[in-house]
Amino acid sequence: MKKYFLFLFCILSLLVFASCKEKTEDEPYDWGQWGEASAIKNGADWTAICGTKMSDVYPGKFVITFNNFNIFNYLRGQFSFRYVPLLEGVYYPLDYPTEYNALPDSAMTVDFGTLLDDGDVAGDRYIMLYDSAVVFYIDKIDPQTQELWGKFSASLVKYIENGYEHDPGSPDTLIFENGVYHAKIIR
Numbered sequence: 001m002k003k004y005f006l007f008l009f010c011i012l013s014l015l016v017f018a019s020c021k022e023k024t025e026d027e028p029y030d031w032g033q034w035g036e037a038s039a040i041k042n043g044a045d046w047t048a049i050c051g052t053k054m055s056d057v058y059p060g061k062f063v064i065t066f067n068n069f070n071i072f073n074y075l076r077g078q079f080s081f082r083y084v085p086l087l088e089g090v091y092y093p094l095d096y097p098t099e100y101n102a103l104p105d106s107a108m109t110v111d112f113g114t115l116l117d118d119g120d121v122a123g124d125r126y127i128m129l130y131d132s133a134v135v136f137y138i139d140k141i142d143p144q145t146q147e148l149w150g151k152f153s154a155s156l157v158k159y160i161e162n163g164y165e166h167d168p169g170s171p172d173t174l175i176f177e178n179g180v181y182h183a184k185i186i187r
Helices: 002-019
Strands: 035-041 044-054 059-071 075-085 090-091 109-114 120-130 135-142 147-159 172-182
Touching: 035 147, 044 172, 059 172, 075 090, 075 135, 109 147
Parallel strands: none
Antiparallel strands: 035 044, 035 172, 044 059, 059 075, 075 109, 090 135, 109 120, 120 147, 135 147, 147 172
8 A cells, every 4th residue: 555655646746747847948928929128117227028919809909018027037017008000100098097087998008017926916007197208109010020119108107096005115106218129919
């Protein structure tokens, strides 16, 4: 009987060990990200990986998210521009909807969400200041490869819902300057 339990323990240990595969540098992220973004965020260098997807609901529009990771590869922030027209040009997002205002569903919006712990605990959310100049540029689109290049800048303020902050140590305002990106549309 002891040999049976030892054998079973060894088999289960091997199965668990085999299923724990370490992510390598060459593997893509699970959500199909491609490209890079960089900016000056509150006076410090900031880099991110781009993730894009065409909207299933609004033809000709896409969502682009700049995902920022720490040195341990934990997701720390998601900077999202939603429902951007897939045309070269300059775009000014509208205020992100909160409980007190509403926008048309297809309106271009922007927000930044922080993540805590190992990247799976929601932190604070930042929305655009009422009169801030959030600007998103699409400078070039390659129709063959679906790659796009552009710039962005933003001033965002922490949105405190019901008086509760997830991370009281985080700044009240995020300012992104000299932002640039190179991404690829993932359909």
